[in-house]
Amino acid sequence: MPIYKIANINIKINPKSQYLSALLRDYETNENNFDFTVTVTENDIINEKKIAPNFPDFLYESSATLRNISKEIFNNYNGVLFHSVAIEYSGKAYIFTAKSGTGKTTHIMLWKKCLGDNVKIINGDKPFIRFIEDKPIVFGCPWQGKENLGENTSCELGGIFFLQRAKENSVEPLPKEKSLFPLLNACDFPKNSMGKIKAMDFIEKLTKNTPIFLLKCNMNDDACYTALSAIGEENEN
Structure with missing residues (x-):
């Protein structure tokens, strides 16, 4: 076997x-x-x-x-399957989560378009996140979504973005208290009381030192650069 x-x-x-x-x-x-x-x-x-x-x-x-x-x-x-898309950029992994149909895949393809080979798609639908030596590590997974985007790789988590469609691009830090339950909804876990408690403990630990942002974006290239500004990266174009 x-x-x-x-x-x-x-x-x-x-x-x-x-x-x-x-x-x-x-x-x-x-x-x-x-x-x-x-x-x-x-x-x-x-x-x-x-x-x-x-x-x-x-x-x-x-x-x-x-x-x-x-x-x-x-x-x-010590890990969860996280319904999201994940990329690697500048040595860190970034997670993008949103309701189905918001445009998660479209957004990460903007990163590929704007930043080329500097961006690696870890998983286009279902990455795993595990704590290893107290660090959240994002892993690729064979199940990569309908577009089949991803590869067998891993990287330490650098930040999480909640995506919302908007006419204008903007990004702001998301307070922890506003992120807990949306993050919980993105996790795959047994839907019983013990499962919810353990999942919430995982999310509490995940949010302790991980920057979380609300990214309101359209589908123009500037959406990528707006997100980059949140993680301290300059628009080099």
Whole structure:
């Protein structure tokens, strides 16, 4: 059974479909040790079908695999699956989160357009964030969204942006008390009382030393430079 290194954790997985095997390929490792095993059961498939009916079974296998990995990492490895897009720039990772359809992917593509190879897309949909030696590290993940943007890389978190569509571009620090519950909503965790408590503890720790911003933006290049101004970067153009 192959072993895959995801979020710096060795996971033994036996893909049944070519789809899942191809999805995981870039994360396969030659290491022999593993931290845990993920096996998708018939019950897992049934539960996935209840959530989103009328899809092929290979997609249910894929979503169940991710769900099981996310649960294990949340419970035992001090990490969460974070519904957002993540980029690396100037040695730090930046997370952009917003409601679906706001334009997260469009925004990070502005960064690529304006800053070229200085920007690396870590993940276009579902990065993991783990605390390692008390530092929040953003990890790429095989599940990269419909645009399939991302790679097998990691970087220390430098900041979080909440995106809002607007006619004019502006950015401002977001007070911690206004960011806690939106960040909680972006996390994947068991929706029970203990899960919520643990997730809130994670978010409290995440926000302790991480700059958080509200970025109101349009889809012009200046939106990228407005965001850059918040992290102390000059517009070199």
